[in-house]
Amino acid sequence: MKQADFVSLVMPFKDKVFRLAKRLLVSREEAEDATQEILLKLWKNKEKIEDYKNVEAFSMTMTKNFCLDRLKSKQAQNLKIVHSNYTDNNASLQKQVEAKDSLNWVSRIMEDLPEQQKIIVQLRDIEQYDFAEIAKMLDMNETAVRVNLSRARKTIREKLTNTHRHGIK
């Protein structure tokens, strides 16, 4: 497998890997490092890659495991990942503030979800995988995925409703 082949194989899902990593690790830098690590691992094992039926699903599983390991090791060291995703959208900032704020709420609510639910929401609502794929990636059965997803969606909804009402009441 040449580099070009590899890149064309990996291109379609490298953003998905990155987004999942960022969902779990929060910090952009950490997520970038994780993505690089995953891609390098794939590159190192490029001879074996052809044996996998679904490289994308395999990579997502790898990403999930890698990030969870990473989180675990950070927690063991009693270190929190500090993120510094400072944005600099100066243009039309005033206009976007309000919309952005409620969007930030969603991402903050998602940060509070348990890791399993975070991953499932990420895979389903953002990356739009079907349940069978998610079940395979996470090594769970479909019903469990559905239950978790339903819980996560309800939590998000409830918290969003609460913040909305705060504005009114």
Place this chain on the structure above:
Amino acid sequence: MVLNNIEKLIEKYNNAETTLAEEAQLRDYFTGSDVAPHLEHYKPMFVYFSQAQQEQYTKDVPLKPKKTKMYQWISVAAVAVLMLGLIIPRILGPSQEERRKKELAMETYNKAMEALSLVSIGMNEGKEQLNSLSLVSENLNQGLEEASRLSEFSKATNRIFKNK
């Protein structure tokens, strides 16, 4: 009608029973401009989801072609060979034949030493005899000197006799 449909879908969505197509429908509805006021609080959720989808990984990944790691292993191989060369003879030790040869050599050496020491004892005895011989020769020399003195004396007496 549309609203009714959306409400049903939302219900299904919360129970995680919607298909991907139905979720796409929901996303379209909520990212659109006219959202029913009582469903307003779902809006940020779907807007966020469709926005989060846009995020991209922009960093470059340094993909290097796999180097042949031959050169790294050559040193290892050399060390291994060296160690083997040192260790194997020590482990195996000298063979039976070699040991027998060594013993034989030792035996002959010992025998030779014995013989030589016997010879040296003989030599020492001979040396002692030589010592006595040298004593004899010393005496002989003394005797000779005295004899030469005697001959001097006889010369002198001869001269006296001639003068008479």
